[in-house]
Amino acid sequence: MCDEKAVMQRVKLAKGSENSQEAAKYYLEAAQMLVELSEKTPEKDGEFMDMANKLYLKGKKLKEKKTILKTTKKSAKITFDSIGGLHELKEEIRFKIIEPFKSPELFEYYGKSIGGGILMYGPPGCGKSLVAKATANEANMAFFHVKSSDLKSKFVGETEKNIAELFEKARENQPAIIFFDEFESIGGERSEAAAHEKNFVAQLLTEMDGMDSKDQKILLLAATNEPWSVDSALRREGRFGKTLFVPQPDFEARSQIFELEMAKRPTEEINFMKLAEMTKGFSGADIKSICEHATNIPLKESLVTKKKRKISMKDMNTAVKETDSIVKQWYAKAKRQVEMKHMGEFFPDLIQRAREVEPILL
Numbered sequence: 001m002c003d004e005k006a007v008m009q010r011v012k013l014a015k016g017s018e019n020s021q022e023a024a025k026y027y028l029e030a031a032q033m034l035v036e037l038s039e040k041t042p043e044k045d046g047e048f049m050d051m052a053n054k055l056y057l058k059g060k061k062l063k064e065k066k067t068i069l070k071t072t073k074k075s076a077k078i079t080f081d082s083i084g085g086l087h088e089l090k091e092e093i094r095f096k097i098i099e100p101f102k103s104p105e106l107f108e109y110y111g112k113s114i115g116g117g118i119l120m121y122g123p124p125g126c127g128k129s130l131v132a133k134a135t136a137n138e139a140n141m142a143f144f145h146v147k148s149s150d151l152k153s154k155f156v157g158e159t160e161k162n163i164a165e166l167f168e169k170a171r172e173n174q175p176a177i178i179f180f181d182e183f184e185s186i187g188g189e190r191s192e193a194a195a196h197e198k199n200f201v202a203q204l205l206t207e208m209d210g211m212d213s214k215d216q217k218i219l220l221l222a223a224t225n226e227p228w229s230v231d232s233a234l235r236r237e238g239r240f241g242k243t244l245f246v247p248q249p250d251f252e253a254r255s256q257i258f259e260l261e262m263a264k265r266p267t268e269e270i271n272f273m274k275l276a277e278m279t280k281g282f283s284g285a286d287i288k289s290i291c292e293h294a295t296n297i298p299l300k301e302s303l304v305t306k307k308k309r310k311i312s313m314k315d316m317n318t319a320v321k322e323t324d325s326i327v328k329q330w331y332a333k334a335k336r337q338v339e340m341k342h343m344g345e346f347f348p349d350l351i352q353r354a355r356e357v358e359p360i361l362l
């Protein structure tokens with residue numbers, strides 16, 4: 001049920017709540033209902049949205065823990081060594097993010113400015129988020145992992161506030177890295193965005209331009225599957241001046257990912273080279289799912305037979321045959337988009353890789 005009465009009931013419940021989290025929940029529910037109501041009753045749109053905004057802010061204030069701003073706990077395991085391949089990307093991050101903060105005087109001596117950002121792009125499941133997590137562990141800095149869609153709010157002005165708050169928090173904790181995952185959802189092309197969404201990019205630009213000053217030690221990492229959707233102003237030098245392609249793993253990396261994944265499971269002798277050869281064009285996530293699938297075969301048997309059997313190469317072969325890669329659809333779409341928008345010069349690696357994989361994948 002979604003009418004004014006229901007909204008008032010939520011507000012009443014919120015006011016009568018004994019704990020703040022419960023009250024926050026009711027306020028946010030009421031705000032959500034008002035948004036729906038405003039969509040249904042255009043003549044009262046302004047009034048409902050105003051009220052929704054107020055209730056939303058109230059609810060949000062009560063939520064002591066702001067989920068979007070939590071600093072990720074540094075996971076003990078993931079470092080650059082646990083990532084197969086991607087040598088160039090790791091080197092670039094080392095040079096641009098990790099080393100400048102370890103040896104600032106050396107970088108200053110050579111007249112290098114510290115800061116700016118790196119935008120990673122590429123097919124899904126190929127290690128962008130993984131690299132960001134590893135960076136947090138390698139660089140001893142505060143790390144803000146932001147799913148861009150979490151910054152977004154339906155309420156006018158609220159997303160900009162979230163962005164400003166995030167940078168504020170990072171400045172308080174500097175040196176810090178902010179990692180924007182799914183970057184296209186807030187850094188999208190302004191010409192294609194809804195009116196109020198254009199301000200997100202403007203706000204990002206304002207924050208980023210303020211980062212030049214010497215006393216600010218904030219670095220930005222972003223990841224996207226849709227680089228062609230990212231606003232071009234964000235891709236300029238000093239902002240996300242460096243765009244790095246994160247391709248699907250090569251032969252060596254595939255074999256390494258198989259090895260890393262299977263190391264924690266009971267196996268007979270596995271021919272990792274052979275597996276790498278069979279999985280040309282597969283993503284890291286595809287390989288992970290092959291390993292899961294292969295593991296399930298003897299596990300399910302054991303549940304019936306009550307006897308333990310190790311994972312065999314035959315299980316691995318079966319799993320490869322039954323797993324389809326998600327990478328090929330991505331390349332087809334990416335190539336179409338980049339060509340349609342005449343952006344080939346910005347993403348040369350993508351076009352080249354798409355050509356390389358076409359005969360294998362399509």
Ligand SMILES: Nc1ncnc2c1ncn2[C@@H]1O[C@H](COP(=O)(O)OP(=O)(O)OP(=O)(O)O)[C@@H](O)[C@H]1O
Nearest residue numbers: 083084124125126127128129130225257284285288
């Ligand atoms: N190079 C790699 N080395 C080791 N594991 C990898 C590698 N690439 C991908 N993986 C595995 O695949 C999983 C998915 O990777 P990740 O989440 O980093 O992909 P992504 O590029 O961020 O994808 P998306 O664009 O969908 O967010 C990882 O958790 C990891 O297990």
Ligand SMILES: [Mg+2]
Nearest residue numbers: 128129181223
């Ligand atoms: Mg990711």
